[in-house]
Amino acid sequence: MKALLSLTLGALLSFNVLAALSPQEQKMEGMLLSGDLAQAKRVAKAISSEELFNPELLDIVAEILLRSYPDARPSEVDAVAWLARSLGFSENGRYHAVLKEVVTSTGIDKLERHADSALDDLGDASGEQYQRGMYTMAPSLYAPVPKDARNAQVTELIMAGDLRSLKQAAITVYETNIQDQAILDMLAEILLREHADAPDRQIDTLSWVSKALGQSESGRYAAVLAEVEENGAHRKLRGYAEDSLENHGDAQGEQYQQGMVTTKLGTYDF
Template structure:
């Protein structure tokens, strides 16, 4: 339903408030509200690199930046930094206060750094300042998926059987700060099953699993990470397991052990 709503919105703006956009800018506007993280970033990078001056388009960028930055996931920071750059490259004083809000309140150092640069490029406030809410974008554009839907999506990724999906699942747990023992137990079983015989093409993904278990502060995966640190098939994997152990902290409560999942895991050979 989210994407249907965004499609309706996109079609409506084609004949409304954004009529002043040229065809290329209209395409960028559609990408900004597509609901796709990749399209959002691609559009933002294009706007920033071209130093686009169209305030209809820049207002959309400012609105998305102001809405998203307070609770942004780590994976979103790069896109938000490009948004700040897009506003800065315009050198339009209309966005001074908006960017300054990010400088003063953002929690992520990279975003603050890029926003500070953007503020320097804008130099000073001039004219009517952009205020959150001026650009009317659909609320669904900023909605987070429910924990239930997210966890189901991550479990599907982990159990798909291929390394790319497995890595995406592990990274999503870190990125969204997910706390779900069923998911981390599944990752622990995969890691303990394959750590000592992992092929070169598997190491990076299994290192991400170690990182994911490390950020779980329950102490449940200490024994698993200790085993991987000592007997992992690759130096990189052992290194990440060691770092994950330090983050994970001391062993607490019942330790996860091989086989506790109660079912065999896939081989993740490719």
């Protein structure tokens, strides 16, 4: 009988937690648990604008913030900053320690500023402070991608053969400072093949490819970038190649030359 009573109470408690979220908030919960920072940003903005300050929802936001801020890439900083601001707008002192950690530990100036503003909005700490892990979330959500898995994803994007995938690959290489020679050689091969006659639709993507090569510390791509700076089809592309060459530094060791990659690559027409 006691066991049956415990099960019944447990079910009621679970129901009460679920019922604590409105249908709109339950939809937001699903978006937060998607693992997609773009969706998390949309939720954070909605929480702020619509004043949906339910702690059941804010605890998820706090957990995502703690998981994502240490390794936030440049393209992710705005989303992470919105997570911090939404906690600040709640004026719930439970999240003071979370925001304080971001302010004191992040090395990203923009994120530090937004977290500091959020801390001002929040006010003083009150009650039990939210701590990492209080909300149970799948370990893989918002976790840094292991190096080997990330490199495999980038290679797959390059091999897809379309401009959108190639651009995403180049951005990832640039933002995460990938130094893998096989990946960088493929990007160099594409850039050398396409730069002189590139139509306008390719210029933005090829500019990102130049930036990706420029962040390499090897000095292997100086000749490639110098060629694009001199003979790129568009002023924008030549400008990015010039900046990337300056970032890359002087030539060191064997320079990449067209044809060194024998893997069949796509056409990247669209």
